[in-house]
Amino acid sequence: MHELVLTDVLQKFKETEAVREFSYTFSNGVYGLLGENGAGKTTLLRLICGILQPTGGTIICDGMPVYEMGAEYRRLLGYLPQEFGYYEDFTALRFLKYMAALKGLSKEYAETRIKELLDLVDLECVKNKKLRTYSGGMIRRVGIAQALLNEPEILILDEPTAGLDPKERVRFRNIISALGKDRIVLLSTHIVSDVEYIADHILIMKKGELIQKGTERQITEKARGHVWKCLVLEQEMQKLNDKYIVSNLRNSGADVELRIISEKQPTEDAKPVDVTLEDAYLYHTQMSGGRKNEII
Numbered sequence: 396m397h398e399l400v401l402t403d404v405l406q407k408f409k410e411t412e413a414v415r416e417f418s419y420t421f422s423n424g425v426y427g428l429l430g431e432n433g434a435g436k437t438t439l440l441r442l443i444c445g446i447l448q449p450t451g452g453t454i455i456c457d458g459m460p461v462y463e464m465g466a467e468y469r470r471l472l473g474y475l476p477q478e479f480g481y482y483e484d485f486t487a488l489r490f491l492k493y494m495a496a497l498k499g500l501s502k503e504y505a506e507t508r509i510k511e512l513l514d515l516v517d518l519e520c521v522k523n524k525k526l527r528t529y530s531g532g533m534i535r536r537v538g539i540a541q542a543l544l545n546e547p548e549i550l551i552l553d554e555p556t557a558g559l560d561p562k563e564r565v566r567f568r569n570i571i572s573a574l575g576k577d578r579i580v581l582l583s584t585h586i587v588s589d590v591e592y593i594a595d596h597i598l599i600m601k602k603g604e605l606i607q608k609g610t611e612r613q614i615t616e617k618a619r620g621h622v623w624k625c626l627v628l629e630q631e632m633q634k635l636n637d638k639y640i641v642s643n644l645r646n647s648g649a650d651v652e653l654r655i656i657s658e659k660q661p662t663e664d665a666k667p668v669d670v671t672l673e674d675a676y677l678y679h680t681q682m683s684g685g686r687k688n689e690i691i
């Protein structure tokens with residue numbers, strides 16, 4: 396089992412602090428990293444992969460700074476970047492063979508492993524088709540397969556579910572759950588439902604900082620009592636929508652059923668309801684001092 400310890404990590408790009416005061420320890424399990432666009436997720440993942448060396452703080456794997464470990468660290472690591480480069484004229488099989496060679500895997504091992512992975516990501520029957528003919532979801536699955544070639548013990552996936560259809564998402568979740576049993580799996584997304592059922596730990600970033608961490612239950616617990624359901628007339632809806640964070644709305648005859656995130660009861664007949672991770676995510680990222688955040 397590996398331990399990855401981040402202490403006061405800071406990444407500056409000129410004046411922008413893309414990641415700041417980030418401290419956290421990862422060990423085996425699935426970690427879901429949530430945050431809006433620009434929150435600093437990609438930067439954090441690139442730091443953990445050793446692609447960037449932090450402006451400040453340390454990233455230590457089993458007692459050694461990752462940027463000093465070189466090839467030894469790369470052997471442990473599997474990485475799916477947000478956009479991974481590939482040659483459109485390559486078939487999936489050729490691409491995976493090429494990636495296996497880059498990772499220094501032996502030919503015999505690569506052959507067996509590629510077969511296993513093509514089965515795992517359900518691309519075996521189209522492995523000889525050129526990547527230019529693949530859908531976005533299929534390309535993503537090729538990306539997941541390449542990240543797994545070296546049986547990484549630390550697997551970093553940046554928005555792995557982008558472009559996947561609902562059936563592919565379910566398949567992906569099952570794959571990730573199984574992988575998280577005996578390695579560190581860290582995946583970033585801005586889609587809460589992607590990590591809701593599979594992540595053992597949830598991390599929420601906002602403006603470069605880690606603003607919440609814990610199990611799904613711990614994160615939702617903190618928002619308890621701040622999620623409400625109420626039925627309102629259609630003409631009242633806009634007013635409430637402007638004033639509060641509305642996590643869902645559903646037409647119900649002449650009325651509209653609203654799900655509202657608010658520290659105070661938003662209407663007289665609003666009832667508190669059970670908190671989902673989606674509600675909690677909105678609560679933690681978009682509320683400040685009990686009011687709707689000015690930035691949204």
Ligand SMILES: Nc1ncnc2c1ncn2[C@@H]1O[C@H](COP(=O)(O)OP(=O)(O)OP(=O)(O)O)[C@@H](O)[C@H]1O
Nearest residue numbers: 408411412413430431432433434435436437438439
């Ligand atoms: N190479 C870079 N040079 C300058 N600024 C950068 C660079 N990379 C990231 N940033 C800035 O750092 C901040 C965090 O970006 P980052 O891509 O890490 O966020 P993110 O949460 O991954 O968002 P997204 O989901 O949109 O990729 C943004 O303000 C971004 O513009």
